[in-house]
Amino acid sequence: MSIYYSILRKPIIAGDKKLKDITDDVIRPLEQKPTLLWWVAFLVSLTVLLIGVIAVTYQIKVGIGTWGLNKTIGWAFDITNFVFWIGIGHAGTLISAILFLFRQRWRTSINRSAEAMTIIAVMCAGIFPLIHMGRPWLFFWVIPYPNLRGSLWVNFRSPLLWDFFAISTYFTISLIFWYLGLIPDMATLRDRAKSKIKKFVYGLMSFGWNGSARIWHHYETTYLMLAALATPLVLSVHSIVSMDFATAVIPGWHSTIFPPYFVAGAIFSGFSMVLTLMIIARKVLHYEEYITIDHIEKMCKIVLVTGGIVALSYGIEIFMAIFFGNQYERFMFINRALGPYAWAFWIMISCNVIFPQLLWIKKIRRNVALVFILSIVVNIGMWFERFVIIVTSLHRDFLPSSWAMYKPTIIEIATLAGSFGLFFTFFLLFARFVPFIAIGEVKGVLKYGKLKKNLTSESSLKANADVTV
């Protein structure tokens, strides 16, 4: 392991933090009483979640007919929301696993919260395949388990089954990965806890962490291995989700480009969501020194790159439709762009292709307010991308006699809102009870313990020091 430090790079964490400062800064919100702002945000989120719960309960009691679906359009808001949330759920593991393997140390400021976002988003996503079933109480039939129904088994050819495996695996690994990273911080919390109950609970959750070098060594090894395990999952989940469409015969779905296209789209939307959340969090929790403008700019660059891949995919799809001369495929694209759902298509294009191009400009990348707006724009665009793929492909397929239109009902809108309610409720609880930033990891990117010898000599270098292992 070579150690060097660059005088050209700014430190990842600004403000010349001491180790104790970091612990204090991160844990401060947990040890204080919740602020009024938190309460307001939490109650609003909870209310929206409850509205969603009521909508879903009603839908399960009365039937899928309470949604705006019909004989032509069998999926719309349900699967749109599902793919949207799964896409959001991509950034966290990408940040914590892939960026970890690529030694992108700036990830340490955001990986904890991004992973939490991932887990919550996957939970939000997981609800939709469940409630979109006509008979959700029989969801366990999708699970291949030994049963007493003779040789009745599941259909391993069905992408929906692959979905089940892909998502459950991804969720499990993400959860373990997140929790593993949490253990040292739990120990910190335990050590700082004043009440006995807190001490006990945090003690349980930290699995008896004692901070010894041996423990740290085990920890680092496990973390590295899990990162390696999680990396292929980042790519596989959305590839498999895309196969829900790619294996179908419907023009607009039947496309081999979908797996990479969907993965890029997922990272695109996931990073946008991370940006949205981080920009709020750094402001509210006063983490500007941890999540710096540099962090935001780096994320913007990833958004720009993945946005480019998405735009390219759009282009290739259209090219293929024209090039191969399949009249149904060609019509489908013309219909998307000029048909009754053209508005959705153009929202998608402008949000995903046109507006993100602003990020080429450095000034905009470093303008927090603009980046915040753009991150929301991209998320709107990515929601519409899924809507466009699902609804505009289905609504006018092969036989003109069956062409139909789709309009969401109040129940569907409430369900979509409810999923956001769920997301923010859980995220606010996370921000309240779990260190928002990985204390142990952030400390690792400081210069402490790495360059002791040089520390005393040149203080001017200190400010610009960055350490890469």
Add this chain to the structure above:
Amino acid sequence: MAENKSKKYWKGIEELENTPEFRKSLESEFPEEASPEAFLKKAEENGSNFSRRSFLKATGFTVGAAILGACARGPVEKAIPLLNRAEIGVPGKAYWYGSTCHGCVSGCGILVKNRDGRPIKIEGNPRHPLSQGGVCAVGQATVLSLYDSKRLQEPLLNGKPAEWKKIDRAVNDRLKRTNENVYILTETITSPTTRYLIGQFLKRFKNSRHIEYDPVSCSAILAAHKQTHGLRALPHYRFDRAEVIVSFGADFLGTWISPVEFTKDYMKNRNLAEKPPRMSYHVQIEGRLSVTGSNADNRITATSGEFGVLLTYIAEKLEERAGAGNLPLKADLTQTRVAKQTLDKIISKLWSAKGSSLIVCGANDVRLQILVNYINHLLGGYGTTIDLGRPSYQKLGDENKVNELIDKMNRGEVSALFIAGVNPVYSLPNGAEFKEALQKVPFSVAFTEYSDETAEHASIVCPQSHFLESWNDSEPVEGYLSITQPLISRLGLSRTLNECLSAWTGNSATDYALLQDYWKRHVFPLQKKHANFQDLWDRALIDGYVQIKRPAKKASSFNMNAIKNLRLDSAKPSGDFELVLYQKVGILDGRHAQNPWLQELPDPITKVVWDNYVSMAPQTAKRLNLRQGDVVRVSDGNSEMELPVLPQPGQHEKVIAVALGYGRNTTKRFKDIGPDWISKRPTVKEGETVGENAYRFLKWQNGFLHFSSRVNIHPTEKTRIIAQTQTYNSITVPEKLGGERRPLIHETTFKEYKKDPASGNKYKHQILQLWAEDHVYTGHHWAMVIDLNKCTGCSACVISCQAENNVPVVGKDEVYRRRELHWIRIDRYYSGPESDVEVVHQPVMCHHCDHAPCEGVCPVLATLHSDEGINQQIYNRCVGTRYCANNCPYKVRRFNWFSYRKKDEKENLVLNPDVTVRSRGVMEKCSWCVQRIQEAKAEAKRKGVKLADGDIKLACEQSCPADAIVFGDMNDPQSRISKLIHHPRHYNMLEEMNFKPTVGYLTLVRNKE
């Protein structure tokens, strides 16, 4: 205590006194000693000699007798019944009975499926010479009405339920006091028995009449024949003999007189399978787009105001050719938009097919009908394509008589009025007048199945039995007498008209006895085939009909005076539009408006359900700035109605069309139909009816009710939802999205077809099979072929499928949301310019693809392929992901969005027990009537024979009046289906996608230039 001990309680004065008598009686009552000795001693004391020996003897005898008695064989309880088959038959086995449909006056022969004592399905009777195995949507749906719990259950006397005895007494009392001016108003009576009984009933009264009246009348045809042939009769049209057909607005494939028979006959002359192939030439001249018009080879749009000119011109030119000169009229072709060349071409076609050409006209205008008769006469149609010797009895009504009746009622000259099967308050344009007049009649009796608009005002309402619960007969065309037999005992306290008449004539008898009695006396002598009556009767029950020979009618030769005196109106019409009133194939004249199957049957042309509307040409709608669903007020000066607009391609721009049969009181019940949830729109609002009554716009003219009148329309601010099962109508995609034609319909012209049978069907693809040997069908491999050339779009298959497969009704809002559940639909596409469209009807059901896209995507294996090529849906395994429906390229899968269970349990009796009723949240679709396939296979196995081609008839196939659908085993090289699959006309929809559908189509061949 001691005191207590000495204390003695006594129970009666006797005990207290303790007299010797009391002690004695006490002793005999409660003997202190019960030992045998004491007993015997006492017996001796009493003088009895019941000794110990006697006791033993008695004991011995008793025990012995008991033992002997016990030796007898015990009563046998028969635990295994049905050693001899019970009357009802084998439980679970279906029995079919021949009968006659009374859904309308056509009188089609039917077979009724009886399962466990319940009639559950109606099919055409293939032996019946008129309907020839076809049956229409209405006939199919009548079985649902049988189990309608809103049918009248008991007679009403002054609006209150009463027993039949009371009713009989009331009627008989009343009739005793009256001896004249008794009237019976009925629809056309096709039953000779009923006609006879009406005659018997009326015989007693002076000055009494039986008046027949049809809401949708053909009286002008009858009146015209009275003038031209001296016989008031409706001729029997023989479309099977017609090579050139010109129809002026007569929807003979849809609703006119006897559409099933006409469809069967019409198709005989459009048989491409014959060598050389034959195809009649059909011209339809009409203002709106009818089912018949949609099938015509040459469709010309003209208002019915132009019919006179066109007919005159045809007659004129034919006279020229025939060398006659009787016509006093001269055609002024400036009054019509139809080009002279077009007419000349038609005339030469007619003339060259002399003797096998036929002109029919749907207008109820006697002058036009006289012209039509004259043209048919010039073409030599009488005796060939028109049979006046054995006329039709399907429409005999004379609406003018009703007007006379109203006058009599108003003058108090009607002492008793009996109304059966008609609803004049609803169906007369002057229904209100009738209602008022009815209130002046001192005694009125209505025979009806439902409490309708007329029955509400009658003193006595007699619930009529459904035809599936009564004995009757029908003679729709002279000589073809078919029988109606009951399939179930009556579900309410109803009676038939025959029974009521007999009860009130004095010799009360059952309808069975009445029918047999009439047949014995009046039918048996009219035939020679059967030597004794029982043979005739049995044959009638088995076949469903008998042929009889009545004394020939004397039709005189053509009376030229009728032509010579003919004058046509030339008055300039008022009003902006010509309103054409028509019947829809499901609703007809409104008699079945309460039947939800028929209300939810998509109109074959507009695909609208649950409503009537103002259809107008799209260019007219554009001109008036009206869009679909905008409500307009239609008024003719006297009446007004507000209905939504529906732009209808192919309609004359001066014509608006509104369907009759809507606005019935009986449809108020539909406010609750369909699933209940927060965003539900009711099918009808509280107190409202389905659609509006358009009968008010029928026009009285010279004693005839005309189906067209002049009206104005005024836009209103209101809009109304129109629910359609198909909202995009063209086979080409929208112009601005490329305007490409979808290669789903392969069509050619007859001329091209004669040169090359594969013409129009060149769109073939090289299909590669990667694993061709993987799924080999060693046994049966079922397939279906639908002949696009035969399908008229009549929609009989839709209702047949609904009845067979327990398909629920979902209500207007659900259809509007595109969630109807019909397993078979008929796609209707337009091509060509909006003003002059060509129409194609394409039935689509599950295609049972051998490479089914739906099967691979189901996560729980709820849809699978059988080893006979059937795509099976396993309802109880389905979790409802709807992925299969999304992935179905034909969009034939239907989802149970809600629980459609019926609240009314009586209606559940109509369900077919062989087909699962699907629960909420599961997918369903056409199963190819797998229950029928299994039944036929089991039957063949039981008999030990090979399943023969045609043993399996699917519900849609069986009911099709055009025989457009063929189902069979394509692994059997001799089957019809194998031959059709290899026919050059055969193609599969989306063949290039390699789904390998097993439902195929035969190209559409139009007989045009």
